[in-house]
Structure formats: C-alpha cells, structure tokens
Amino acid sequence: IEDMVDSRGRVNLPHIGSLRVEGKTTAESEALIERTYKEKDIFKRINVIIVAQQAEFFIQGEVKKVQGRFPLTADLTLLRAIATAGGTTPYAHPKNVTIIRGSEVLTFDRRRIREGRAIDPVIKPDDIIIVPKRKI
Template sequence: MTTRRLAILLPVLAVAACANPGGDLPPLPDSTRSDYRLGPEDQVRVTVFNDPRLTGEFRVTDAGTLNLPLIGAVRAGGRTTTQVERAIETAMREKNLFRDPSAAVQVVTYRPVFVLGQVERGGQFPYQPGMTALSAVAVAGGFNYRALRDYVAITRVGEDGRAQEYRATRQALLMPGDVVTVYERRF
C-alpha cells in the first residue's frame, strides 16, 4: 500500500472507530398523544353499574383478552378503554344479562418499562404516565460512570406487533412496554 493511500485511510479508520454506538438508528418518531391501547400485563378495573358480580380488577392476558365472570373472554389487546367498554356492553346484551348495560374500564397498572445497559440497576420498572427516558434511567439508579449520556435507544413494539429500535433524546416520552438501552461511551 502506498504512503498516500495509507495517509487517507488512517483518518477514515480513526473516525469510524470513534463513532458512537446507536448513532445509526432512526430517530424515535414524534408520538402524537393518542388514546392508550391496552396490551398484555395491563391491569384494569372494570365497573359494571348495578352488578357487583361483574365489577373487579382484571389483567389482560398474553392472548390480549380480559376474562370476565358471566361474560367470558373479551378482546382488549390493541383496544382503547372506551372500545373495551363497548365490547363488554355488547357481550352483556348478547348474553341477555342486561337490556341497557353500562360499563367503565380504567387502567390500574400499566405494563412495565425495562432499562438496560450502562445504568446502576437495570431491570423492570413500573410505568407512569408522562415518563421520559431520563426519568426511567433515574428510577434505574442513574447513569453509571461509563454511560453515554447524550441519547438512548428505545425499543418499541409497533401496531404491527414488531419491535423496532430507535435513537431518542433523554426527554423522549416512553410508552408502557418500552425498552430503554443506555450505551457505553467510547473514550
């Protein structure tokens, strides 16, 4: 290899070696505030007016259903609470339990978020509405001394059911079930 080629190749290799991990990920799309869609492991409170037998707290199964007494399985995964309310009311009408049923569904506990990588105590943590990537890192004990602090990776399952990894700022809003990865910085 000639000296001239080597002089050109060395700076290119040096820049490539300094590239930050996750820098090639697509940016996290701006999430518009839309109605929350239920998923497995969400826990909801179902209130059926005028019938305490049907009122209680239920967990969305891995199959995406709520198993309710007297009604059976009602699809909840991927639906909003309002859509689940209508589905419960429809099931009660079909089973002739009520002529004009009224149900309310409220999320009690959301799916957890997960924090991995260069944090003090990675793991699974309860989701809270309005949680950001930075607040999730704080719950995980904060960045450790080797952490890249400028951005994180967020893995999110899309509406198509497939997981996609994105590059996100520390202020990015999380969704239940998100996985936050804090990379190790290069020295």
C-alpha cells in the same frame, strides 16, 4: 369473574372471548360485561371486578440502580426514566441512548436533550431503554 385489562384495552372472558372495554369507566365496563353474559343467556347474575394492568418499561445498561422492570407513570420521559433507575454510571456513553419500541429502534442524544436542543421523548408501555457503555 376476575380478569385483567390487556394492553389493547380488552378483557378475555370465559364463554364469550375478548371484549373491548378501553375508554369505558369501571362501571360502564362492568355493565357491558354483565349485559353481554345476560344476552348470551350464560349467567343470570354476575359480579365483575376489573383490574387495570400496570404498564411498565424496562431499562438496562449503564444505570446505577438495579436494571430491569419499572412501573410506567403518566408522561414519563426518557431522562426521567433514566433517573428512576438511579441515573447513569460513569461508564455510560455521554450521549447515545436507545429505546426499543416493538420493532422500532430509536436512538437519542442525552446531551442534546439535557441542553434543551432536542425533545425528551415520552416513554411508552413496554419500551426497552438501553444505556450503552462509553467507548474507550
């Protein structure tokens, strides 16, 4: 059986359904899945391969490189995420940048972050970063 671990730390398995593997090592997860199938008398022998889903974030607006999807690395901050997309264009708003996180809309001041007067927020999986155009 091959499956992907979802963002909630679960795998969806045939004949069993959803099983939580978050916080477990690959070996522990494999043992849990194998044990669950054997206890339910579905398979006597099973080979389990677990693949962690690549977390990502999205960026759009006034950035120099291609807008879109980027892999999320550990402890990636807003300013580093923008740098990953090539930095801002000359048309970018000098301060405001928005992160859409689920149903939350968060606005940050890039200038204050760069000056060390505001915290550079950590980007989370599936965040959407919007770098708006400056007003003329």
